[in-house]
Amino acid sequence: MAGNKFWGGDSSSSDSDSDSDSEEEEKPVAAAAAPRKMARWAEASSSEDEGVAQRRVVRSHTDKKNEQMLEGIKVMKNHMKIDDYASTITDYESLLRMLEKLRLQMEQDGGPPKAFIKAIGSLEDYVEKQHEEIQEKKQKGIKLPDNKNKAFNTLRAKVKKGNKPFADDLAQLHADPDAFQSDEEPEASDSASEASAEGERSSSSDSSSSSSSSDSSSSDSDSDSDSSSDTGSASSDSDSDSFDSSGKSDTSDGDGDEDLVRERKMLRWLITPEKLAERERKAELAKAKEAENKAKEKEKRDRKKEKGEDGRSTATGRERKGKDEPEEYTSKELTNKVTEITQQRGRKAFDRKAYMDKLQKLLVHAAKHGPLEQLYIYASMVSADFDNTGSAFAAMKIEMWNEALTKVNKMLPLLVESHNNIKNGTADEKSAEQNTDVEDPKSHTRLQELYLAYVEKLDDELYKALQFNSDVYGSEYHEILANSSKCLVLLNRTLRFYETVGQPQPLGEVASRLMEQLYYKPDSLNARVYEAVPHTMSDEKKEDWIWPDDSKAYMGKLCHYVWATGDQRLRRRACLCQAYHLALHDCFQPARDLLHLGNFQEQAAESDVHTQILYNRVIAQIGLSAFRLGKITEAHNCLMDVCQYNKGRELLAQGLSYAKNMERSAEQEKAERQRQLPYHMHINLEVLESAQHICAMLLEVPNMAMQAIDPSNKRIISKVLRRALETYDKQQYTGPPETAKDSVVAAAKDLQRGDWAKACAQLEGLQLWHHIDTNHPENGEKVKAMITEKMKVEALRTYLFSYASIYDAFHLDQLVEMFNLDGRQVHSTISKMMIKEEITAFWDESSKYVLVQHVEPTPLQRLAITLAERAVQAVENNERLVDLKTGGFAFKDAGRSQPGLNTDSGKGGKGRMGKGFDMKADQKGAKGKGRGKGSSFGGQPVRRAGGWENARAGALRGGTGQRGWSTGIRA
Known part of the structure; x- marks a missing residue:
């Protein structure tokens, strides 16, 4: 045949059908031995090189996955027989993954394959049976190994969880097991199918040969026309197409028949019914998509005509798609x-x-x-x-x-x-x-x-x-802030729900969030918010939106909810929020006690940055509360911690403080920006600084006046105010104050002169009085009146310290008139100064005159005391230099009186060490070796009970010892 030459046959082969069987058996051997010609057309299969004709079996992707699943089920059953729990877990998970790949088939069939349902059902029964056996063995004292017990528990949990989506199918399996036998037939007959594979292939080859002989002419013509276009695709598809699993074929039908060989080679281009169905399905989908696109275009044109719009909306299309959806969904389908x-x-x-x-x-x-x-x-x-x-x-x-x-x-x-x-x-x-x-x-x-x-x-x-939001005064910030009431409503409703449910953990978390929303707001503001919220609610819900009269008890209740969670961070923050709320409403003592009892000063150092910021805010608010209540000393101690070194802005997270020698990396700056507080939560820094400076003025000005007559008093209350006063004194020209600090410094200078009226006038224009009490703004005038009274009292004390050495007596009525104070208040103030031994005076029998005892040192004695102190300092410096060179450090000479003696007798004789030796004081103590009365305590003067009498006597009786100076005034 001419066609045989075209399809790669040898030109010497016979064309007649009357050749003998022996000739037919010899021709394939000769063809295999001879070099192949035109191999690119037909002889690309490796099976033909071996002389074996292999029939192509076309299978769909779904059939392959089904066979893989059946094989996986078989493997899993083998592992179940030997109780290999770990391998069974792997098999079960692989089955679930295989099922995901068969999702399209599941949608067509209406559910998973019956073989899969039966397999997982048997696995579930197997697991429960094993569980019962394990429990029985445990009762008898027999336990599984740890690894095997762990694997079984994991298998049981996975099966319980994985079988839930198929609960309905498993119920049908238990109800009617016979209905799930059809899918198991291929698995049961695997061996039979393998045994009869050769017979089936031989019979199929016979039928195909008969059909090909009748259509040989048509197939030849088709192959001639399509060979040029399908050569590339055939070569590429030959690797991806799946053939029969067995690599052998029955060649007893006649290996020398070239027509049969050619037909077998053409089977790779065979169009199977599955391929035809796939093509028809794709064509239908393409037609449906094309019709849908045309409908969409028509819909757009109609909308443009009716509304004159560009047709962006696709509501009609969505409605049309919605019609294809089912009217009812089961829970699983939904x-x-x-x-x-x-x-x-x-x-x-x-x-x-x-x-x-x-x-x-x-x-x-x-x-x-x-x-x-x-x-x-x-x-x-x-x-x-x-x-x-x-x-x-x-x-x-x-x-x-x-x-x-x-x-x-x-x-x-x-x-x-x-x-x-x-x-x-x-x-x-x-x-x-x-x-x-x-x-x-x-x-x-x-x-x-x-x-x-x-x-x-x-x-x-x-x-x-x-x-x-950077624009805090813009409308956008106010709009966002208005939504905080909506969040407050949500938190309140959630809190009531968890109160009803009685779950402490979520209840505490919601209560913590609610406290963060309320703690920094005064009662007046919270009451207004709670009044505005119920306007959009029904009447029965309005009862829940009444701000309690005792808000402190309400915050305590929320704190109790948070405390029940056991979370340390939430507990700390809740207590700090409660303390802030107490201080905001002038409950200074409970707020301070709450901090001290909870030891929050140490806990805040161990907490995160946000909790430390909240602690700083509480300290600042407690200081303002003490200031409003007239507790000047406590207010100064609290405010000084926040306002010192000009780091209040950074400590309160109300902005970034920039210094000359401070450099931040990009990460540090981002972290600081991320912890900044919103603007409406800020504490007014000007109010803090003004209150701190006023407290420092009221404490430091009398202290400086007392130090003028008592040089041994080295106590410094406020270094900031002292530096400001020194700078003020160095100025050649002082203009009117511009800032709040300048006003306070000017008032302090007037107060030093005893001119309290002018000092009060300097503080009249401060913004402090308008913002000191956010809960009741009208209380600012009360606070200002209270500070005015304090200034009068401190002006009286300063006047007595400054001029007591000049007068022999003061009349009570005169002091009342000078300082515009009540007589009882003047009497009380002077009596307190006497009790504290700040002045040496006493009342006469009528309590109308203050009789002053002139035991203060004279100017000459003051100069002598000053000279003695400087001489002691010089000797100390010299001895330190000697000790530094010799390495003695004041302990080399045992016969010398050691520095830093802390004893009332002060008899630090030669070769003896006095009582109360202080190692820390040794670094600062004087090097006195004399026998004068008094004692040395770390170079810092300590007032004794004897007052100025003992000090003066010690100064007069003190003399020079063997080495150095003796200063009895350093008591």
């Missing part, structure tokens, strides 16, 4: 549909609006199945809203925040309904089982945790929006 829709999140070209519309339509079906299905859909919608939260420094848009808030508000009634169903026992058995499984995405516990997470996320995003 869950699968929601899961399928949620998997679109994060993909390219994700349309959020279409996503929300799809889930919104499913809510109608979910309402028929109970609250859990609706909660599951709402949770999916809120999760998509939070996808647009932005970065760490970019907050969620307020429009998106409001949309998420609306959905979360709708979740709460459904959560209450689900809880009531569980509590009353009205939930069905399946739902009750779901509620107890935390890992089930539709369980009540899981959805409740998601709801709480959404509430916290909304609170965090609102805080971030306020935190990173």
Whole structure:
């Protein structure tokens, strides 16, 4: 035949059909030995090189996956027979993965393969049976090895979880096992099919040879026309097509028949019924898509004609698609549909609006199945809203925040309904089982945790929006701040729900969030917010929105909820919030006691940065509370910790403080910006600094006046004020004060002269009096009047310290008139000074005159004392230099009196060490060797009970010893 030459046959082969069988058997051998010609047309198969003709068996992708699944089931059953739990886990997981690849077939068949259902059913029965046997063995004292016991527990948990989606199919299996036998036939007959494989291939080759002989002419013509176009595809498809698993074929039909060989080679281009069905399906899909596109174009044109718009909306198209959806969903189908829709999140070209519309339509079906299905859909919608939260420094848009808030508000009634169903026992058995499984995405516990997470996320995003808004006076900031009342409503409703449920952990977390919203606001502001909220509510809910009269007790109740959680960080923050709220409402003593009893000073150092900032805010607010109450010393101690070194802005997280020698990296600056507080939570720094300077003035000015007559008093209360006064004295020209600090310094200079009226006038224009009391702004005048009285008293004390050495007596009425004070107050002030031994005076019998005892040192004695102190300092410096060179450090000479003696007798004789030796004081103590009265205490003077009499006597009697100076005044 001419065709045989074209298809790669040898030109010497015979064309007649009357050749003998022996000739037919010899020709393939000769053809295999001879060099092949035109191999690119037909002789590309490796099986032909071996002289074996292999029949191609065409199988679909689904058939391959089914065979793999059956093989996996067989392997799993073998592992179950030998109780290999670890391998059974692997087999079970691989079966579930295979089932995912058969999703298209499952949708067509209406469920998973019956062989799979039967396999997992048998595995479940096997696991339960093994569990019972293991329990019986445990009762007898026989235990499995640890690794095997762990593997079995893992297998049991995975089977229990993995079989839940197929609960309905497993119920049918237990009800009618015979209905699940059809899919097992291939597995049972694997050996039979392998045994008869050769017979089937031989019979199929016979039938194909008969059919090919009748159509040889047509096939030749087809191959001639298509050979040029299909050569490349044939070579590429030959590797991907699946052939028969056996590498041998029955060649008894006549290996020398060239027609049969050619037909076998052409089978790779054979069009099977499966391929025809696939082509028809693709063609139908293409036609349907084309018709849908035409309908869309027509719809757009119609909308343009009717509305004159560009046709962006696709509502009609969505309605048309909705008609294809089923009218009713089962619970399982609804869950699968929601899961399928949620998997679109994060993909390219994700349309959020279409996503929300799809889930919104499913809510109608979910309402028929109970609250859990609706909660599951709402949770999916809120999760998509939070996808647009932005970065760490970019907050969620307020429009998106409001949309998420609306959905979360709708979740709460459904959560209450689900809880009531569980509590009353009205939930069905399946739902009750779901509620107890935390890992089930539709369980009540899981959805409740998601709801709480959404509430916290909304609170965090609102805080971030306020935190990173730079225009604090703009309308945008005010709009965001107005939404804080909505967040407050959500937190209150959530708190009441968890109070009803009685779950301490989530209740404490919500109470902590609520305290963070309320602690820095005065009662007047909170009361107004609570009055404005109920206008949008029903009458029965308005009772819940009444701000309590005793807000401190309410904050204590919330703190008690937080304390029950056991979280140390939440506990600390709750107590600090409570202390801040107490101090804000002038409860200074309870706030200070709360800090001291809780030892928060040490705990704050071990806490995170945000808790340390809250602690600094509490200290600042306690200082302001003490200032409002007239506790000047306590207020100065608190405010000095915050305002010292000009770091109040940084310590309170109200801005970044920039110094000349301070350099920050980009990471440090980002971290500091991330911990900044929103503007509406700031404490007025000018108020803090003004209050601190006024307290320093009231304490330091009398102290400086007392040090003028008592040089041994080295106490410094406020270095900042002293430096400011020194700078003020060095100025050649002093203009009117410009800042609050300048006003206080000017008032301090007037107070030093005893001119209290002018000092009060200097403080008249401060903004402090308008902002000192945020709860009751009208109390600013009361605070100013109180500070004026304090200034009068301190002016009296300063006057007595400065001029007591000049006068022999003071008349009470004269002092009352000079300082515009009440007589009883003047009497009380002077009496306190006498008791503290600040002045040496006493009242006469009528208590109208203050009789002054002139025991103060004279000017000459003061100069002598000053000279003695400087001489002691010089000797000390010289001896330190000698000790530094010799290495003695004041302990080399044992016969010398050691420095730093702390004894009342002061008899530090030669060769003896006095009592009360102080190692720390040794570094600063004087080097006195004399026998004068008095004692040395670290170079710092300490006032003794003898007052100025002992000091003066010690100075007069003190003399020079063997080495150095003796200073009895250093008591």
